[in-house]
Amino acid sequence: MTPYARRGVHGQTVEALARRILGGRIPEGATLDLVALRSELDVSLTALRESLKVLAAKGMIDARQKRGTFVRSRADWNLLDADVLRWRFEGADGNGRDQALLHDLAEMRAIVEPAAVRLAAARRTDADLAALDAALAAMAER
Incomplete structure (x- = not known):
């Protein structure tokens, strides 16, 4: 995915605002x-508004009458959005x-993976077991 910064003034504005929000x-x-x-x-006001729409779609900001445009709680952000992930990895720690x-x-893996393993074990077929045995044998030969 092309970073927003490479998408002209609108994209640079999205990037600048997102980094400020994610960085606190x-x-x-x-x-x-x-x-x-x-x-x-x-x-321009148009570029700023378009940028705010992008951040609103990612759950980072919202606008309300009599309150204005504000940063939403991190719990409301789409933290698995590709741009949000990239911005977070580029991170506030400078590294x-x-x-x-x-x-x-x-933490998410610790929650999801055990359940996935249980389902895979419960739904396994004889063909699945044969494929697993073959994979283990191939690893043992290396």
Whole structure:
């Protein structure tokens, strides 16, 4: 997937805002000052609005009458979205890694994988067992 930054002004604006949100520079619950952002990022109102639509689709922000545009709780974000994952791995720690993401993924695997293994074992066929035996034999020969 092409990073948004390579998609012109709109994409650069999406990237800049997403990084600020993920890095905590714009915290959860914060109301976005669109006039200040537009001036700071030196973008048109159209580019800013289109960028906000992208982030809203990813669950990162929302807009409400009388409240304005605000950063949603991290629990509402689409954390498995390809862009969100990329932004998190490019991370706030400056090392290109988000340790919290790695922890979250390990936690998710610990929840999902045992259930998947139980289902696979319960639904296995004789052909599955033969394929497993063949794979084990091939590994033993190496």
